[in-house]
Amino acid sequence: MKFLRFWFPVISYSAMIFYVSGLSNLDIGFGISYFDKFLHVGEYAILGFLFARALKGTRKTISFPEVMGITLLFISIFGIADEWHQMLVPGRDASSADVLSDGVGGMLGSFLYLTIRKRIKPWHK
Secondary structure: OHHHHHHHHHHHHHHHHHHHHOOOOOOOOOOOOOHHHHHHHHHHHHHHHHHHHHHHHHOOOOOHHHHHHHHHHHHHHHHHHHHHHHHOOOOOOOOHHHHHHHHHHHHHHHHHHHHHHHHHHHHHO
């Protein structure tokens, strides 16, 4: 039960990202240059937050640097896989800048969770 409470949100949100990445000709830039990079940061900040929460919720003794490192590894691998997936979708392309934005977002989300986790103590039980 504990596994589902902490990891189901990570799995569900990751699946949603993968699904949206598979949509053809998705234009969400609103004509603003590099707007999609901000969306990547926000999208992966949520994923980083959820991933850090899952790590801390299932491994109580894991340290701050370990959570940050494991989250960065996960976000990097997932971001690269997501960009590779987009290369296979008509009307979509891959970008190393997107992977970088994913990593920044993941780190921000993880850091945010680790910084405020004492205020959201009910999530840890």
